[in-house]
Amino acid sequence: xxxxxxxxxxxxxxxxxxxxxxxxxxxxxxxxxxxxxxxxxxxxxxxxxxxxxxxxxxxxxxxxxxxxxxxxxxxxxxxxxxxxxxxxxxxxxxxxxxxxxxxxxxxxxxxxxxxxxxxxxxxxxxxxxxxxxxxxxxxxxxxxxxxxxxxxxxxxxxxxxxxxxxxxxxxxxxxxxxxxxxxxxxxxxxxxxxxxxxxxxxxxxxxxxxxxxxxxxxxxxxxxxxxxxxxxxxxxxxxxxxxxxxxxxxxxxxxxxxxxxxxxxxxxxxxxxxxxxxxxxxxxxxxxxxxxxxxxx
Amino acid sequence: xxxxxxxxxxxxxxxxxxxxxxxxxxxxxxxxxxxxxxxxxxxxxxxxxxxxxxxxxxxxxxxxxxxxxxxxxxxxxxxxxxxxxxxxxxxxxxxxxxxxxxxxxxxxxxxxxxxxxxxxxxxxxxxxxxxxxxxxxxxxxxxxxxxxxxxxxxxxxxxxxxxxxxxxxxxxxxxxxxxxxxxxxxxxxxxxxxxxxxxxxxxxxxxxxxxxxxxxxxxxxxxxxxxxxxxxxxxxxxxxxxxxxxxxxxxxxxxxxxxxxxxxxxxxxxxxxxxxxxxxxxxxxxxxxxxxxxxxxxxxxxxxxxxxxxxxxxxxxxxxxxxxxxxxxxxxxxxxxxxxxxxxxxxxxxxxxxxxxxxxxxxxxx
Numbered sequence: 001x002x003x004x005x006x007x008x009x010x011x012x013x014x015x016x017x018x019x020x021x022x023x024x025x026x027x028x029x030x031x032x033x034x035x036x037x038x039x040x041x042x043x044x045x046x047x048x049x050x051x052x053x054x055x056x057x058x059x060x061x062x063x064x065x066x067x068x069x070x071x072x073x074x075x076x077x078x079x080x081x082x083x084x085x086x087x088x089x090x091x092x093x094x095x096x097x098x099x100x101x102x103x104x105x106x107x108x109x110x111x112x113x114x115x116x117x118x119x120x121x122x123x124x125x126x127x128x129x130x131x132x133x134x135x136x137x138x139x140x141x142x143x144x145x146x147x148x149x150x151x152x153x154x155x156x157x158x159x160x161x162x163x164x165x166x167x168x169x170x171x172x173x174x175x176x177x178x179x180x181x182x183x184x185x186x187x188x189x190x191x192x193x194x195x196x197x198x199x200x201x202x203x204x205x206x207x208x209x210x211x212x213x214x215x216x217x218x219x220x221x222x223x224x225x226x227x228x229x230x231x232x233x234x235x236x237x238x239x240x241x242x243x244x245x246x247x248x249x250x251x252x253x254x255x256x257x258x259x260x261x262x263x264x265x266x267x268x269x270x271x272x273x274x275x276x277x278x279x280x281x282x283x284x285x286x287x288x289x290x291x292x293x294x295x296x297x
Numbered sequence: 298x299x300x301x302x303x304x305x306x307x308x309x310x311x312x313x314x315x316x317x318x319x320x321x322x323x324x325x326x327x328x329x330x331x332x333x334x335x336x337x338x339x340x341x342x343x344x345x346x347x348x349x350x351x352x353x354x355x356x357x358x359x360x361x362x363x364x365x366x367x368x369x370x371x372x373x374x375x376x377x378x379x380x381x382x383x384x385x386x387x388x389x390x391x392x393x394x395x396x397x398x399x400x401x402x403x404x405x406x407x408x409x410x411x412x413x414x415x416x417x418x419x420x421x422x423x424x425x426x427x428x429x430x431x432x433x434x435x436x437x438x439x440x441x442x443x444x445x446x447x448x449x450x451x452x453x454x455x456x457x458x459x460x461x462x463x464x465x466x467x468x469x470x471x472x473x474x475x476x477x478x479x480x481x482x483x484x485x486x487x488x489x490x491x492x493x494x495x496x497x498x499x500x501x502x503x504x505x506x507x508x509x510x511x512x513x514x515x516x517x518x519x520x521x522x523x524x525x526x527x528x529x530x531x532x533x534x535x536x537x538x539x540x541x542x543x544x545x546x547x548x549x550x551x552x553x554x555x556x557x558x559x560x561x562x563x564x565x566x567x568x569x570x571x572x573x574x575x576x577x578x579x580x581x582x583x584x585x586x587x588x589x590x591x592x593x594x595x596x597x598x599x600x601x602x603x604x605x606x607x608x609x610x611x612x613x614x615x616x617x618x619x620x621x622x623x624x625x626x627x628x629x630x631x632x633x634x635x636x637x638x639x640x641x642x643x644x645x646x647x648x649x650x651x652x653x654x655x656x657x658x659x660x661x662x663x
Contacts (some may be wrong), residue, residue, distance in 0.1 A: 046508050071509055078506040084499035088309050100301040101507045183590075 007056035033195030061297040077149035087129030102147030190290040208296035302517035342426040343371040345380035345389035352400035489567035513636030548627035
């Protein structure tokens, strides 16, 4: 459905995208996961025909973004990271307007957005600018869907959204996937990766890994441990000096580290004890997507 | 498609609390206040007179000056220095010094001297006042010539002939200029700022991923403000007619023809600016730069004919100059389209060129 081949794009001295290749099948929920500045938005702008890549090709449903961009625009829905609807029009007017520019009728495709729009329908006479963040997001999604697109592009839809609404939003995406819509979604939150069919990890304009979330975790073939103590600040530097530890990073209240062999956990514990650390907790852990991201390449 | 876009534009425009009112208030205020406030008629110039002669002839001259209505006697000083002090204090604007043997000299030598000194801080008031004064004195000398039957002085009488603006009415001069400025501001600023604001808010991008054609999108931005420009122009015509009795009833078709063409010139310029602007602030600043340039390098405030050559060259590539000349010509000279067709052709060329540039630059910035 979406085929991206060897896309490169640079802005002056910044290489935003470097030889990116991936493809998403029809009805797939495809996640592009990476930190801010990784090149996610540039990739989305290219796929949605807003920017022309320096190199490479993109085909949406076998149509080229260069030659057939007008046809592509009829069949895709795009929800940019920033709320970009008319704040001075009401909820209803925004929906009708975006339907009309696609020559679509709200009633024809209402089934598609019913689950989402019903939440904001009671406020349909309210101006879009006066909606809460979560409602704005639902309206934007409704507007992106109202012409029944084949592919939906969502650029960081959950950034700045509270955890409950985030979960709700992913549930909505799952519902849309059931209806056969191909969804390409980007997010900086690693914990959302598991909700996708396949994910691509992106860093500095390059794809690190492309696979299902489970496969990515299974492919992680190093020995991971979590270390916890009272003086977290100092221990990171000391841990990195330990000969059994390959690398270590702070992960919230813990430190995740790669150890050469699990049988050496005792050695590490001893090493830290010699440095006068008390209450050291060290145990084996299973990697999550964030670990995979950090230790990719 | 265009219909939906226009519907949206008008909805947004009418929903704005300020904009629809501004479109009515701006021409009303500009047309009712500015022509009355900006006055170039020099009246009530304060004058200090140093009459060293104190004769009948000098007294007659002084009376003539005071009774002219243009001057107010501020001080009847005994010396020139005293009079100068009055000027320094701000009590007087012009000094008239009459020489000691004024009357004697006129009778005997057939010539006499008078010194006029004007405070030139306000160049306009000073120079105009001084020239009024010399006119009065000239009149007086003519009178004397007749009275004394001198035939020696050449009686070349320069009668200032104020063509077209017979009453030398500054209002009649300014009203067409204000109309031209209003049309420029509305049709250049509003569509441009509207487009840039869509860019800034990100809604432009949302429109760009829809199948809406770019030209239709731009057209949907232009049409509402073209209509508004014409409405504002009409309000001005009505105010000019009923408030200032300045009418161009026979030239209405010519006025609207020029306005319609000019609206494309000015919005074309605005579109080019909007294509290169990334924020409202930038667009606003760049637009002020160009609009000021258009205003001052045209006939609106000071005649292009009096400008130095290089400035006339700049004015020649200023579309506002042609539009302004046309509107003024229609109002003050009763010019018709036939008289003005070279200007119309120039404006059409401007409209075509600027809009082509606008379209080209729009593609470039993609």
